[in-house]
Amino acid sequence: xxxxxxxxxxxxxxxxxxxxxxxxxxxxxxxxxxxxxxxxxxxxxxxxxxxxxxxxxxxxxxxxxxxxxxxxxxxxxxxxxxxxxxxxxxxxx
Amino acid sequence: xxxxxxxxxxxxxxxxxxxxxxxxxxxxxxxxxxxxxxxxxxxxxxxxxxxxxxxxxxxxxxxxxxxxxxxxxxxxxxxxxxxxxxxxxxxxxxxxxxxxxxxxxxxxxxxxxxxxxxxxxxxxxxxxxxxx
Numbered sequence: 001x002x003x004x005x006x007x008x009x010x011x012x013x014x015x016x017x018x019x020x021x022x023x024x025x026x027x028x029x030x031x032x033x034x035x036x037x038x039x040x041x042x043x044x045x046x047x048x049x050x051x052x053x054x055x056x057x058x059x060x061x062x063x064x065x066x067x068x069x070x071x072x073x074x075x076x077x078x079x080x081x082x083x084x085x086x087x088x089x090x091x092x093x
Numbered sequence: 094x095x096x097x098x099x100x101x102x103x104x105x106x107x108x109x110x111x112x113x114x115x116x117x118x119x120x121x122x123x124x125x126x127x128x129x130x131x132x133x134x135x136x137x138x139x140x141x142x143x144x145x146x147x148x149x150x151x152x153x154x155x156x157x158x159x160x161x162x163x164x165x166x167x168x169x170x171x172x173x174x175x176x177x178x179x180x181x182x183x184x185x186x187x188x189x190x191x192x193x194x195x196x197x198x199x200x201x202x203x204x205x206x207x208x209x210x211x212x213x214x215x216x217x218x219x220x221x222x223x224x225x
């Protein structure tokens with residue numbers, strides 16, 4: 001009983017963290033701010049999926065942790081290249 | 094036996110969630126994109142690492158189930174979060190996002206200015222060669 005309460009408290013704290021990061025996504029002055037905050041949202045989402053799988057006592061969500069981690073990393077790299085050079089994939093050097 | 098797993102898992106997950114909240118507060122309150130990435134990458138990585146290790150230990154102790162996928166996720170997050178923060182900070186600096194007013198020094202400033210002057214000179218030399 002106390003265990004579930006602690007897990008739900010942790011989920012609420014993670015939700016507060018995601019909301020704070022979303023404030024930065026909306027307000028951020030430059031686009032790099034927004035990308036950093038979105039990356040942070042992805043990482044918090046990974047943590048909340050882990051907490052959720054402990055809460056439901058299932059192994060089914062562990063693939064999602066890997067998947068969201070990889071997608072968030074690739075998205076951040078693509079956004080960084082876009083901010084730096086204006087294109088994501090360069091045709092010719 | 095299952096009680097100790099629950100206690101360890103709950104403590105690690107709670108620590109991880111609190112670290113994530115601290116990193117989010119830093120992400121809101123700090124003045125600058127570089128300091129914000131400082132908060133967002135480091136403490137956020139530590140928080141997610143604590144939460145994932147707590148999950149791993151909980152399933153290891155209560156079920157005797159050792160998840161390779163979870164180990165891979167921990168390894169991947171630990172490897173990629175600093176790389177992503179570095180790449181996005183470099184992109185921000187090259188895009189000339191301004192530093193905060195109270196920042197003390199900017200060591201890359203002269204380096205990039207020299208590089209731009211060099212590039213302009215190369216272009217001028219190329220044009221004069223073409224004319225010749």
